[in-house]
Amino acid sequence: xxxxxxxxxxxxxxxxxxxxxxxxxxxxxxxxxxxxxFSMMANFLSANDEHGLYVTLEQNLESHLRNMKxxxxxxxxxxxxxxxxxxxxEWMDSELDLIKTTGExxxxxxxxxxxxxxxxxxSLNALYSISDPGDMRKKIYNFFTHLRDEELTSFLIMESAQxxxxxxxxQLHQVEHFLADGTIELGMIEGKGGVKRYIQILKMRAxxxxxxxxxxxxxDNGPNILGxxx
Amino acid sequence: MSSLVEKQMCGYDLIKEIFSSxxxxxxxxxxxxxxxxxxxxxxxxxxxxxxxxxxxxxxxTPKGRKIAEKEIEDFxxxxxxxxxxxxx
Numbered sequence: 001x002x003x004x005x006x007x008x009x010x011x012x013x014x015x016x017x018x019x020x021x022x023x024x025x026x027x028x029x030x031x032x033x034x035x036x037x038f039s040m041m042a043n044f045l046s047a048n049d050e051h052g053l054y055v056t057l058e059q060n061l062e063s064h065l066r067n068m069k070x071x072x073x074x075x076x077x078x079x080x081x082x083x084x085x086x087x088x089x090e091w092m093d094s095e096l097d098l099i100k101t102t103g104e105x106x107x108x109x110x111x112x113x114x115x116x117x118x119x120x121x122x123s124l125n126a127l128y129s130i131s132d133p134g135d136m137r138k139k140i141y142n143f144f145t146h147l148r149d150e151e152l153t154s155f156l157i158m159e160s161a162q163x164x165x166x167x168x169x170x171q172l173h174q175v176e177h178f179l180a181d182g183t184i185e186l187g188m189i190e191g192k193g194g195v196k197r198y199i200q201i202l203k204m205r206a207x208x209x210x211x212x213x214x215x216x217x218x219x220d221n222g223p224n225i226l227g228x229x230x
Numbered sequence: 231m232s233s234l235v236e237k238q239m240c241g242y243d244l245i246k247e248i249f250s251s252x253x254x255x256x257x258x259x260x261x262x263x264x265x266x267x268x269x270x271x272x273x274x275x276x277x278x279x280x281x282x283x284x285x286x287x288x289x290x291t292p293k294g295r296k297i298a299e300k301e302i303e304d305f306x307x308x309x310x311x312x313x314x315x316x317x318x
């Protein structure tokens with residue numbers, strides 16, 4: 001389904017990601033999280049008669065598309081982008097339950113486009129920062145369940161500059177890592193040739209994958225994956 | 231859409247209007263995606279009001295107005311028929 005959407009993705013993903021999987025895409029600022037996810041979705045949808053929904057809480061539609069264009073990623077008509085700018089400007093945060101609202105937004109698009117198969121949320125951190133922290137674990141569990149019930153292959157972007165130390169995730173993000181079917185980590189590493197971006201699959205249930213860090217670059221048409229970084 | 235026949239409204243205005251006139255609270259997650267979709271289909275036009283960049287006001291395009299008026303007409307006819315049936 002997705003392993004041929006990015007040049008070189010088959011170097012790290014030997015099988016396809018099962019439909020309906022919930023994948024966390026983590027990494028620090030500037031590691032291409034949004035670009036990688038958007039590119040995978042756009043490329044998949046350009047070759048398949050299906051629909052996708054990309055929900056952004058951090059950027060508005062215009063700014064997100066501008067950023068994607070600067071990475072060489074083309075806009076895809078079947079990839080619908082929903083931003084929360086208007087909603088957040090017109091309503092007080094206390095009047096919005098964004099986890100519940102995101103579920104309703106998915107339902108609306110699913111009803112409109114029956115074959116909605118891909119979903120992305122950019123980002124979980126932004127969702128948390130404006131959500132009532134009470135009973136968050138249960139809300140997140142219900143949200144993941146909703147994504148699976150709808151059989152959406154989902155990418156949840158999570159900025160995690162300080163989250164992984166000594167191979168362990170901080171308690172803050174343990175719930176998501178435990179619940180997710182897969183975790184893709186993006187990062188930067190300094191070597192002899194300077195700073196390089198990398199991609200590493202930390203976990204992918206029911207899918208054979210490489211464990212090594214591979215170099216991630218920007219080509220003419222968006223992100224590309226090169227060989228392993230040693 | 232029929233609420234937009236008479237005046238421009240933002241998502242917030244629409245939800246409040248529907249609540250006050252029909253006593254039904256449509257959630258934000260239901261209303262805003264519909265507005266976005268109707269805009270992308272060319273049935274609604276959206277603009278930020280001068281001096282109030284906070285609210286994106288929606289109005290019907292000529293194509294949207296035509297559809298809304300037709301829907302209102304069809305609904306009124308259906309309502310008349312139901313009234314006739316109920317009064318028998």
